Amino acid sequence: MMASAVTKLRRFLPLMIGIVLLGLLAWGVTTLLERLTSRNGEPVVATSKPAPSETPHIAATLFYATPEGDALMPIRREVPLAEGVVAQGRQILMSQLEAPPSPYISAIPKGTTLRAFYVTDKGDAFVDVSGISAAHPGGSLSELLTVHAIVNAVTANLPAVQRVQILVDGKEVDTIAGHVDIRRPLARDTSLIREGEAASP
Amino acid sequence: MSRAVAVSIAILLLAPVFLVRAQGPPPPSPLTLIAREGRRPVPTVTQGGQELIALDDVASLFQVMVAEDAPTGGVTVTYRGRTIVLSAEQSIASVNGRIVTLPGPVTRSGRRLMVPVEFLPRALGPIYDRRIDLRRASRLLIVGDMNVPRVVARIDAVGPPTRATIEVTPVAPVTVASETGRVIVRIEADALDLTLPAGGGLIEQIRAGDQANTVALVLSGTAGMPRTATVANDGLARITIDVPAATTPGGDISTAPPPPPPPTDTLPVGTRARFAVIAIDPGHGGDDIGVRTGDGLQEKELTLDVARRVRQRLETRLGVRAILTRDDDRSLSLDERAAFANNNKADLFLSLHANGALGSGPQGAEVYFLRLDREGETVRRTANADAVSLPVLGGGRRLLEVVPWNLAQAAYTDKSEKLASLLEEELRRRVPMSPRAVQRAGMRVLTGANMPAALVEMAYLTNREQASKARGDDFRNAIADALYEAVARFRAASIEKLTP
Numbered sequence: 001m002m003a004s005a006v007t008k009l010r011r012f013l014p015l016m017i018g019i020v021l022l023g024l025l026a027w028g029v030t031t032l033l034e035r036l037t038s039r040n041g042e043p044v045v046a047t048s049k050p051a052p053s054e055t056p057h058i059a060a061t062l063f064y065a066t067p068e069g070d071a072l073m074p075i076r077r078e079v080p081l082a083e084g085v086v087a088q089g090r091q092i093l094m095s096q097l098e099a100p101p102s103p104y105i106s107a108i109p110k111g112t113t114l115r116a117f118y119v120t121d122k123g124d125a126f127v128d129v130s131g132i133s134a135a136h137p138g139g140s141l142s143e144l145l146t147v148h149a150i151v152n153a154v155t156a157n158l159p160a161v162q163r164v165q166i167l168v169d170g171k172e173v174d175t176i177a178g179h180v181d182i183r184r185p186l187a188r189d190t191s192l193i194r195e196g197e198a199a200s201p
Numbered sequence: 202m203s204r205a206v207a208v209s210i211a212i213l214l215l216a217p218v219f220l221v222r223a224q225g226p227p228p229p230s231p232l233t234l235i236a237r238e239g240r241r242p243v244p245t246v247t248q249g250g251q252e253l254i255a256l257d258d259v260a261s262l263f264q265v266m267v268a269e270d271a272p273t274g275g276v277t278v279t280y281r282g283r284t285i286v287l288s289a290e291q292s293i294a295s296v297n298g299r300i301v302t303l304p305g306p307v308t309r310s311g312r313r314l315m316v317p318v319e320f321l322p323r324a325l326g327p328i329y330d331r332r333i334d335l336r337r338a339s340r341l342l343i344v345g346d347m348n349v350p351r352v353v354a355r356i357d358a359v360g361p362p363t364r365a366t367i368e369v370t371p372v373a374p375v376t377v378a379s380e381t382g383r384v385i386v387r388i389e390a391d392a393l394d395l396t397l398p399a400g401g402g403l404i405e406q407i408r409a410g411d412q413a414n415t416v417a418l419v420l421s422g423t424a425g426m427p428r429t430a431t432v433a434n435d436g437l438a439r440i441t442i443d444v445p446a447a448t449t450p451g452g453d454i455s456t457a458p459p460p461p462p463p464p465t466d467t468l469p470v471g472t473r474a475r476f477a478v479i480a481i482d483p484g485h486g487g488d489d490i491g492v493r494t495g496d497g498l499q500e501k502e503l504t505l506d507v508a509r510r511v512r513q514r515l516e517t518r519l520g521v522r523a524i525l526t527r528d529d530d531r532s533l534s535l536d537e538r539a540a541f542a543n544n545n546k547a548d549l550f551l552s553l554h555a556n557g558a559l560g561s562g563p564q565g566a567e568v569y570f571l572r573l574d575r576e577g578e579t580v581r582r583t584a585n586a587d588a589v590s591l592p593v594l595g596g597g598r599r600l601l602e603v604v605p606w607n608l609a610q611a612a613y614t615d616k617s618e619k620l621a622s623l624l625e626e627e628l629r630r631r632v633p634m635s636p637r638a639v640q641r642a643g644m645r646v647l648t649g650a651n652m653p654a655a656l657v658e659m660a661y662l663t664n665r666e667q668a669s670k671a672r673g674d675d676f677r678n679a680i681a682d683a684l685y686e687a688v689a690r691f692r693a694a695s696i697e698k699l700t701p
Contacts, residue, residue: 069560069663070636105559138492138500139557140569140658144642174535174645178489179554179656181645184574191640 056081058088060157062096063149063193064104065142071194072145072152073104085160090117093127096153107142107149109135115170119161124185125154128167136177143179148189155188163187232318234262235392236331236344240413243342245318251305252337253315263325269314276307276314283328287316294324301327332517339394346513347391348373348522352416356401361446363402363424367416369438371520372477374546377429377440384418384427384442385410389478389522389545403444423447436520476549476692479515479523480542482646483508484554484656487532492557494668501530503671504553507659510681511551519689539649543609548695549620549688550654552646555671556635556661564664565635566680568624569656570617571610571648572641578611609651616653616695623690624655627683632660632676633667653691657684 060079063072079095082088093114100106109132116128127150136146151164163185168176174183231242232254243262245252256267256276266279274289286295287307294301301324304317318335321342326333331345343349351370358364367386369375374389392413400406403424410417420427425445432439483504485491491500505527512523524545526538533541542550556567610617618641625639635658647654659680660667670676 065559067560068562069558070563107559137557137559137663138490139661139663140554140567140642140644140656141563141661142557142559145559178485178491178535179644179646181574181643181648183645186574186643 060092060095061153062092063107063152063156064100065107065145065149066194067103067105069105069142069145072107072149072192073194074152074156075101075104077101079157085119085158086117089119089125089154089158089161090114092153092157093117093150096149107145108132109137109146111135115167119158123160123162125158125161125164126167127154127164128170130169132166132168133173133176138177140179143175143177144192146176147180147182147186148192151186152188152190152193230340232335232340232342234342234344235347235349237347237391240392246310246315248308248310248315249305252318253305253308253310254318254320255310256307256314256316259316259321259325263329265325267314274307278325280325280328281330285324285328287320287324294320296324296327299327332513336394339396341392341394343392346516346523348389348516349392349394350388350390351394351396352388353396354407354416355398356404359402361403361444363404363444365404365407365418365442365444367440367442369440371436372433372438373522374477375431375438375440377431377442379427379429382420382422382424384420384429386416386418386440387412388414388416388438390414403446404442418442420444476695477521478545478547479521479688480526480545480547480550480652481508481511481523482526482538482542482550482552484552484646485532486527486530489532492555492662494662496668498662498668498672500555500557500662503555503659503662503677505530507677507680507684508553510677511553511684514681514685515688518685519692521692535646536649538646539609539651542654543649543651547652549691550647550650550652551684551688552644552654552656554656554658556658556663558661558663561663561665563635564661564667565633565638566628566660567635567637567658568621568628568639569642569644569647569658570621570639571614571654572643573611573614574643608648610648610654613650613653617647617655619694620653620687620691621655623687624657624684627687627690628657628680631679631683635661 057078058081059076061074062077062079064075065071066073077095079088080091082091097106097108097112097114112132112135113130114127115130117125119125129150132146136143147166150166154161154164165172165185166176166182167173172183175181231244234241234243243254243258245254247253256278259265259278260267263280268277268279269275270277276287276289278285278287283297284295285297288294289306289308292303292306294303303323304319308315318337322333322335332343334343334349335341336343336349339351341349350373352367353370354365354367356363356365369388376387378385378387387410393409393416395409395416397407397409397416400419403421404418405421406417406419408417408419409415418427423446425447427442427444429443430441432441483501485501485504487501489501491504493499505525508525509528512525515521515523524541524547526541527533538552539550556563621639625634628634629638644656647656657680660671660676662668662671
C-alpha cells in the first residue's frame, strides 16, 4: 500500500511542480504587463490606496502662500514614496492638500479633495479636484496662487510631467473663481514664487 | 343801412384772422426727450419770443419737487436735497447757492408756472444725476450718457449721377445697405441729431429711417445701383453715395461709358471708425459677488459703480461711445462679456475687478494683460498667414484674419501690453500700486476679446485700509480718472499711428 502511494506521489510530483511553476510564471507575466501598461499606455486613473505610514518617504517641494498671502513659497516636505508616476503624483497632491506648515497659508481652499490624478503619454497631467470653487475667496491674485500651487507641485516633483490641467468634479471648467483660464493644460509658472531656495518648515 | 351791412360782413370775414392773431404764433414742435428708458415728446410754448416749458411737466419728467413761495412769487425746485430757487422778477436762478442766468424769469400762464427751456441744461443740469443736453435746433433733449451724433446730409451734385454726402460727428461706426429703390445708412448710436435736405436728382427724398439710428435715401425709379464709400477722419465719418442712372435694358452695352473704377482711397463700407467704441466690463455680478469685505462691500457693486464713472468721462470728455457689458446686477459668463465687446465692434476692452488675497497684507492696484499658452502662441504666429481676402459691398476687398474666436486676443497681445503700461502709469499717479503692478497672466475674460484688452484690479478688498478707501467717492473717481486718461492716451497714440 505504502509503496504504491509513494509510486503515485513520484508520478504526480513533477506534474504538481509544473502546475506551481506555471502559476508563478502567469503571475509574473501579469504583473510585468500591468507595470508596462501603467507607464506607457493610455491615461490611467490612480485608484490605489495611499501607502501605509511605514513606507519610505521622499522629499518633495510643495507650494504654500506666504503669511502675507502675496506669493508662493516652495517648502520641502516628506511625502510617502510610491511606485510609478501616477501613484507618486497622487501622494504629492494629497500632501499638498493637507494643512500647511506654520506660518504659511494654504493657497488651495480648505475642503478641497482629490478625486483623481492621471498622466497622458504626452506629459500632460490631469488633476481632478472637488470643492475648490465654492470655498474660494476670489480675487485674481489668490486664484493665480491656487492654480499654480497645484501646477507647480506636480511639475516640480515629477519630471515626466510638463503641463497640468485642473479639472473640477471630473469636468473641464473655464476658471476656479472667475479669472484664471484653466481650460487647457498649464506649464509651471515661477513668477509667483518668492525668490530663494526651497525652505524646510 | 347798406354801409352798416358791409361793415358787419367785413367784421365777420376778418374775425378768424383776429382770433388767430390773438392766439399768438403757432406752438413750436415739441422737444423729443431721449433717454435710456426711451423717447417721448415734451410740449413747450412760445411767449414773447421765448420757448417755455411748464414746471409741472419738468416735475413729472425729472422727479423734482416744485414749491411756490406765495408772498414773493419765487419758486423752489428740489431734487434729492439739492435746490434751485427761481425769482419771479429776475432772469436768474440760484442753483445750490450758485447764480445762473436764464433768458427770462419764471412766469405764470393760467394755473401753470412756466420757465424758459434753458432752465433744463443751465439750472437743473448741474444738480441732476444725469447729463442734460438741450439741442434746440434739432428739437432734442438728451438725458444721460446717450450717444446722439449729429448727422448732416447734403446733395453735392444733382447729376446724374447724383451724389449725396452724409457726415456723422463725432465718428461712429457706420454700415450702409443698398436695397431696391433705397439706401439705408445705419449709424451705431442711441439716436441721431438729423439735419436733412429735401431730395434732388435721382434721390427723391432723404429722411429719418424706420429705426432711431438709421437714415433712408429714397431713390427715383430711374436710378441705377448706388455706390457707397465711407471714410473716417478729422473727427467725423463721411459717407458718400453716388446714384447713377439705370442703364436701359437692351441698350448697346459696348457704347455705354465704362463704370468708374472703385474708389481706392476710401475704406470699404462697414469699416469701423477709429476708436469710437470702448467696452467696459464690470467684473462679476448677480450670484457671483466676487470678493466681499467683512463689512459687506462687494466687488460686483464696486466694479459697476466705477464702470459707470468711466463711461461718463469717456462719453462726455472724449466723445466716444462707452458700452458696459452689464449695467445692472446680473451674472454673465466670461465668454458673454468678450462677445458683447466683439459684437459691438469695440476698439478697446477693459475688465474691472477688485482683488483678494489669502492674507491681509497685499495692497495696491494691478493691471493684467493676457499671457498666451502654447495654443495661443501658435494662433498668434499663424494669424496673418491664414488671412482670407473677401469682396465687400461698394467695391474693393477686405482682409479677414481667421482666428479661433476664443483665442481672438492672441493677435493683440503687443497692443494690450502697451495699454496695460499706460493704465499702470495713470493709476500710479493717483492710487497705491502693488509691487507687481503689471502682470501677464492667463486671464480667461481677455482670451476672446478681439481688440486690445486689459484687466484692472483696482485695490485689495482684503486689506482693511484699501477696503475702507474703496467705499469712498475719492478713490472711485481717482480710478475712473486714471482709466479715462489711459484710454485717451492709447486712443491718441493709435490714431496718430494710423494717420499717414
